[in-house]
Amino acid sequence: MKAQIERRAKNSVALSDVARVAGVSTATVSLALQEGSRISAATREKVRRAMEQTGYRYNRFAAKLRTGQSKTIGLMITDIANPYFAALAAGVETVLYRSGYMTFLVNSNDDGIRQSMQIERLLEHGVDGLLLSPADGTNLEELNQILGAGTPIVQISRWLSGLSCDAVGPDNQTLAAEMTRHLLNLGHRRIAFLGGTEGRSARVERLAGYAQAMEEAELQVEETLTPMAAPTRANGALLLIEMMALESPPTAVICYHDLMALGALQAAKDMGLAVGSKFAVVGFDDITEAELSRPSLTTVHIDAENIGRAAATRLLARLEGDESPPSRIMVPARLVVRDSCGGYLRNAAVSHDIS
Amino acid sequence: MKAQIERRAKNSVALSDVARVAGVSTATVSLALQEGSRISAATREKVRRAMEQTGYRYNRFAAKLRTGQSKTIGLMITDIANPYFAALAAGVETVLYRSGYMTFLVNSNDDGIRQSMQIERLLEHGVDGLLLSPADGTNLEELNQILGAGTPIVQISRWLSGLSCDAVGPDNQTLAAEMTRHLLNLGHRRIAFLGGTEGRSARVERLAGYAQAMEEAELQVEETLTPMAAPTRANGALLLIEMMALESPPTAVICYHDLMALGALQAAKDMGLAVGSKFAVVGFDDITEAELSRPSLTTVHIDAENIGRAAATRLLARLEGDESPPSRIMVPARLVVRDSCGGYLRNAAVSHDIS
DNA sequence: TTGTAGGCGTTATCAG
């Protein structure tokens, strides 16, 4: 009973009310709402006034029921509290909002099961498209079905090889190769690559870039120097400790990302290694902390907001009917040489910075 | 034509299809979907199987049209790229998702005009409620109308005095008083309060706490010592420089928040002030950088994720019909004494930390 | 316990 009244209060003014007040049909009012339709200026004005008078508000739900378009997309990321993804979300929201879309935000916590449930819910809500940073354990088949049903997906930051859709992110391989060459130029020969989990695109690609540069320098890539681990600060420290226990330990470590690098950096300092002169620790992402740590961290600056913007733009294109084959969009990034690699000791190396 | 086909492909399976396959009516299928309804186990099973067979997906749009409930809320914040709000968003999303709600994320950029347009859009999309960190220049009347129409709003982190709805945030006044007392205990007598803009709740309340503690100590609050300015790092530096040009400059400055404090800290160092011994700079929020700056920043730790959770919980209660009078919910926070106030020089002061 | 029927607010079709 009460609910009835409440509902009525909320959804009171409909097209039909406007039509009655304006003395025209609902069809006319609907037409008058669209920009370029054949409606006389006089009628249009009448309708405009009636809408104002009644306090009419467009009801997208009803429209969606008719048209199948919700003007809504889903943004699924693995951890919104991570500043990297927060910046990414900001970029996405800006672009989508400007084009009249609203963004559903969901957090998968990097859990494939949870992600599946969230996708299902997003689809119940009728999203027109999906922006996805795929979680560990993503169900590929499910995503392919969604694509098959005509809902576009754009992957952000990470990508799954078995998914034939657009993907936007940094050019990990090139950047990792760049970073490795930088360390080689500094004179390092035993270089390790630490962390990241199996199959994760960022690890695969960064490792490939590392291997490429090593091979260019006619150095072997040893498996003991490329251990995997979940990308956490603690694991960064742990892996470094393991490394240093090897018979022939590395003199430089490239970490999966800054968080791990920061962990490794701490461990290195604790172990009394001369980070920044004889020993190098570097990362990826350029999170705020990277610049503030002592020694400051050499890393790759990735502009997450830019990635978000690019991904949203791509999705909008798909929504407008772009049917070109899926592509990987590489967003610019750059090496940032700071103190943790000892690059400042040799001026020659600094010129290696891609500015 | 093509759009037609596409739409058909997407929204193919409806309740009626399931009903046909199961050999029952749509009403029965609908009933079978709700948990506690009077439907025989046998029928229920038949329906379940038919749903599976047809690949049925619930259509919330259609349901909303009938029931007026969208299971959707809007989260409006002033800057998602700010880690503080990102953490807050994470808290909100977690709680709402668990209760079956989806979150629309919108970024107002602290612009009242933009915020108004966003709210309008959110309402077009039929959100059941609003979580709002009000932007500068918020249109109060508009918000009051929305409340009047029965859409609950919960303010987060900041609040507007003219809005009779719940608000969730830290207990700014108490915390600022605490901070001020801490500085007084360290022997400071001329203490300034820098920044924040006119009328912004956080400034008003923090300033009140500051004044309260000053008065307890029988010290005057001088207007020259409480200048306003938009809360940016640069303004933090600027205001400090102005302060130090006074005839009788302060020996301690409480900044509106950490970002300003960090700016002030830099300026203080540049001016050769002995920050951490004779001169104190403190802030609010405990952003990541606070701990990493040199000297590390004494501040108030505010758990943004917790605020997000509390706000979402409150909104859910309203959505379920809670009609108790609007309240301000104070989320715990605590003083974090680090190096920038010189507290470490006097052990007595450290016990002042609310742990 | 299950079925029938009407309507939520919009848009598309087709006639006028």
Place this chain on the structure above:
DNA sequence: CTGATAACGCCTACAA
């Protein structure tokens, strides 16, 4: 250029 009318998919009295 405008109007009547039939969907879109679901829910809910009310009837059986």
